[in-house]
Amino acid sequence: MEGPGLSVGAVAHRLGVSASTLRTWDRRYGIGPSRRSEGAxxxxxxEDVARLEVMNRLILEGAPPGEAARVALGIPAPAAPRKPRGHGAGGKRVPLPAGSDRARGLARAAMxxxxxxxxxxxxxxxxDEGVVPAWQGVLAPVLRGIGERYAATGEAVEVEHFLSALILACLAExxxxxxxxxxxxxLLACAPEEQHSLPLYALAAALAETGVAARNLGMRVPEKALADAVERIGPGAVFVWSQMHFTGDTGVLDRLPTGRPPLRVIAGGPGWRLPFPERxxxxxxxxxxxxxxxxxxxxxxPA
Structure with missing residues (x-):
């Protein structure tokens, strides 16, 4: 995102909420714009948009707005009463089969x-390590470990949201x-209805580290909006992410404008349904x- 940033109307359109809703979130929860244009x-x-994406996703998943804002802003939750030792499966441990010291430390802080x-x-x-090694060796394994803990015990979903929000904010920096x-x-975008946008922020940061500029459209990008963006800016390449199977319609990729020179299309994520279009x-x-x-x-x- 360049220049002075986005207006409330532009962000509202991007997230699929009303401008009045964004103003309410700013007023009640302190999750609002941090920049000012020349006209004040x-x-x-x-970073503001990244936090709002997290808050909006949590609300869509059923979280109260105040709790969603707290997680998006990285504010720790009030301390809960300590459970007796041995309560539940695995206590507070996060499965990290090949976890490094940094991964274990991050998991402890997140929990x-x-x-x-x-x-x-x-x-x-x-x-210290760069975006790609950090993502593949520390950040993604910890996120997976917390997700596996939730799948096994039904616990720690709030930890997953909390950690995702803070990683997203750091990558956006x-x-x-x-x-x-x-x-x-x-051009980076999630497939229509896909809400898992964190991998896009990892890719944008990794590309920036190698000197490549990207424009991140974030989560739930409608097919027409992605096509319009392609025609508007003529990107050198388009990367589209699908994590959930119901979002992985490869026809969306096939229907993107071809352009001159031909548009290069890259797909990532486990949600896509085979086969892929030839291009x-x-x-x-x-x-x-x-x-x-x-x-x-x-x-x-770069080497």
Whole structure:
């Protein structure tokens, strides 16, 4: 996201809510725009929109707005009464089969809903290891481990939302390259009705780290809106994410405008239903996605 940011109307349209709803969230919960334009009008930056995406997703999943705002802002929950040792399956442990010390530390901070500790751990691993190694070796394994704990015990869904929100905010901080190598940006979007947008923020940050600029449309991008964006900016490549099976209609990819030169389309995520259209390239990992984007743009991936 460039320049002074987005207006309340633009963000409302993007999230599928009313402008009055966004103003209410700002007034009641303090989750609003942080930038100002030259005319002193308040504008939403990339981090603001990322937080609102998290809040909106949680509300759609049934969370009360106040709780959703707390998670999106990274505010720790009030301390709950301690359970007796041995209560429930696995206590507070998160399954991390090949977890590093950093992964275990991040998991402990997340399970404690310790926002400052989570932010410090995420920012440090991103800075020290780079986005792709941090995502594949620490962030994604911890998220998977917490998800597996929820699947096994029915516990810790609030931890998953809490951690996702803070990781998203940290990735959004790193999503703009200083001196972009690509004249035409890469367009990133979730498939229609797909709400899991965190992988897009990981890809945007990984691309920025290699000097590639991307425009992230976020979750639940309608087919027409994605096609309109392609025609409006003429991207060098389009990456579309589908995590849930019901969002993985590959016809959406096939119906994208072809353009001149031909549009390069990349798909990622486990939700897509085979087969893929001939012009679509599927990638299975963040590392593959970064390499595929560079290849589509005709750029050499930095060593």
């Amino acid at each position: 009008h308040r504008r939403y930056g990339a 404690a809903l310790n926002g400052p500790a989570v932010l410090t751990a995420v920012r440090e691993v991103l800075a 790193r999503a703009e390259p200083v001196d972009p190598a690509n004249a035409r940006p890469v 679509v390239r599927y990638v299975a990992t963040l590392e593959e996605a970064v390499a595929a984007v560079h290849e589509c743009l005709g750029l050499v991936l």
